[in-house]
Amino acid sequence: MLRLFVGIELPESVRGGLAAVREDYPSAHWHEPEHLHLTLNFIGSVDEECAGRMATALVDVPGPAFSLTVQGVGYFGTPERPSVLWAGLAPSLQLHQLQQALEARLLPLGLMVEDRPYAPHITLARVKPGVPLQAFLQRHAQLSMPAFPVEHISLFLSSRGEHGVRYRVIERFRLA
Template identity: 65%
Template sequence: MLRLFVGIELPDAVRQALAELREAHPAARWHEPEHLHLTLSFIGQVEQGRVQSIAQALVDPPGSPFELAVQGVGYFGSAERPRIIWAGVADSAPLYRLQQQVEARLLPLGLQLDERPYTPHITLARVRQGLPLQTFLQRHGTLGLPAFTVEHICLFLSSGGERGVRYQVLQRFPLA
């Protein structure tokens, strides 16, 4: 079984700027810069034989290239027990349209997609136990990086290992 998702690759400059937000804390496992991305749709576990039909559904994604900017930081979970520390993105109608269109293409394949409302974010760290966030949020809450152009989406493979989760691009799909 393969664990898949559809997402947006980040330019090197954005990944490096986000990597500079890392802070030493024994409970936080920070993602390596090369693994930072923006998820559009989490697919989950699928058999290897289904990868080709998923990729075929993503060929020629609708929409044209658009600008996207990383903005702000936050967390999932409670302030006392955060689970994930993330960077957000500026409000973007083209991003939401693209996310909805990607999921519309995947649903006919019988995939069980996430039913929660889409919250665009870039996971920076996973937290194993309580982590005081007040200082981090105050220091980086006004984060604003220059916009970058989203020119393609990717089908990613997610795999776990001793050194944490790793993400590999299986295929890129240019926006029209």
């Protein structure tokens, strides 16, 4: 089985800028810069035949190229039990339209349905309970990076290894 998702690769300048905000938090497991990405649609575990159908559905993705801007930081979970530390993105109608168009194409092929609205973010770290994040959040609340172009989407393979989760691009699809 292949564990797949559709996402946007980040330019090296963005990955480097996000790596620069890493701090020494004892219970935070930071993602390596080369694994930072923006997930659009989590597909889940599928066999190779289904993966092929998913890839075919991503050809000729509707919508023009656009730009995104990294803006701010936040977390998922509660203040007492945060689970994920993330960098946010400036609001983008094009991003939401792209995500919805992809979801509409992939749902009939077995895409896992999310039970919460799409919240675009770049996961920076997984956080174990007990990590005080308020100081980090205050220091980086005004995080803002120059806009970067989004000219294609990528089909990623997610795999677990001895050093944690690794992501590898299987195929890229240019925006129409």
